Amino acid sequence: MNMKKVLLVTITLLLAVSMCFCGGKKEQKTTTDDSKNIIVFANNAMSEKFSPFFEESVPDLRIVDSTSVQLLYANRNGSLVYKGIEGETIAYNGTNYTYTGPANLVVTENADGTVFYDYTLRKDLKCSDGVALTADDLIFSLYVFCDPTYDGAASVFSLPILGMEEYRSGMESLFSLLSAAGRNNKDFTYWDAATQNAFWADVDQAGVKFVQDIADYCVAAGYANAGDPIGTTMGVWGFPADASATAADVFQIMYDAYDGDLATLSDTEKATASLTSLMNNYDAYTKGIKTGASADYVKGFQKTGDYSVRIVLTEVNAPAADLMDIYIAPLHWYGDKAQYDYKNNKFGFPKGDLSMIRAKTRTPLGAGPYKFVSYENKTVYLEANPY
Incomplete structure (x- = not known):
């Protein structure tokens, strides 16, 4: 198991x-x-x-x-x-x-x-x-x-x-639209470049915390050893990485595994904290954006x-x-x-x-x-x- x-x-x-x-x-x-x-x-x-x-x-x-x-x-x-x-x-x-x-x-x-x-x-x-x-x-x-x-x-x-x-x-939330568009999006119909850059910077810092939260949980539960490289610890969670990998590297592996679906990634993989709860400005991205009738x-x-x-x-x-x-x-x-x-x-x-x-x-x-x-x-x- x-x-x-x-x-x-x-x-x-x-x-x-x-x-x-x-x-x-x-x-x-x-x-x-x-x-x-x-x-x-x-x-x-x-x-x-x-x-x-x-x-x-x-x-x-x-x-x-x-x-x-x-x-x-x-x-x-x-x-x-x-x-x-x-x-x-x-x-x-x-x-x-x-x-x-x-x-x-x-x-x-x-x-x-x-x-x-x-x-x-x-x-x-x-x-x-x-x-x-x-x-x-x-x-x-x-x-x-x-x-x-x-x-x-x-x-x-x-x-x-x-x-x-x-x-x-x-109608969709700005979070959903930004997430689906990806960090390389060039279509700024519903937001500007500054908003997009701020969003992904927030996601990236939250991703590091998200991975660390999972690693801390694994150690506290006795499934990993304190002091192990985070890539080793995250292998217990199903996302192994090299010993030199950082939390940011592991989050990218998780992001790729979920094809950029941040919501599903968070719901499926969270230990004690969701990805959005670790964002500094999540509320700014929860408003609905009208995209049609x-x-x-x-x-x-x-x-x-x-x-x-x-x-x-x-x-x-x-x-x-x-x-x-x-x-x-x-x-x-x-x-x-x-x-x-x-x-x-x-x-x-x-x-x-x-x-x-x-x-x-x-x-x-x-x-x-x-x-x-x-x-x-x-x-x-x-x-x-x-x-």
């Missing part, structure tokens, strides 16, 4: 433990001091991304699970609970358990091949600041997860949702009531309910209510600009069982959600 497979197994086991401890998508059970209602998470592996949109590490996910809610919870068998409001009683190992959750889901397969996913939210879901979650918060969250510039882990946009392709076409809204995202939303798929898709089991993030905290007008295709933020959402990455707020209090020195302090 190579190093990356070992790491994958390790992360999977950690995630399983995390889900058992926090309740994951399920019933949250966390031990706390009832006199203070305080819980403390401390972990050096935190990447400080506690947003329900952009969490990266397992420790980050624990914070998100503690402060936010997902559409549906899962039972002990791992299946989603479709009747979260009234509850479902399901047997597990000979014992009946009753499960409740934030919402109900009714799935309807139509004669024309389309499929309706009708979600109804509980009316008593309240964020830790006392503001209730409604259909508008779900609509807002869906549009963030499906924005053309979204670069988090969720993949709702990959589903055959009515109008999704038309909405996401005609696109729709103003997703036809398949339909608000059907104050607490209900329909998502329309153009065809049957087996994992759809799981992929759409997103966190419901409060519009009033992560977005801008003044920019939300459902009837006029305004969804709480400018399309192609997630900067206001990214700005709240280290200060989460939601309707989970706990309220974020503070963060310092790889330690997060939470208290019980009073609502």
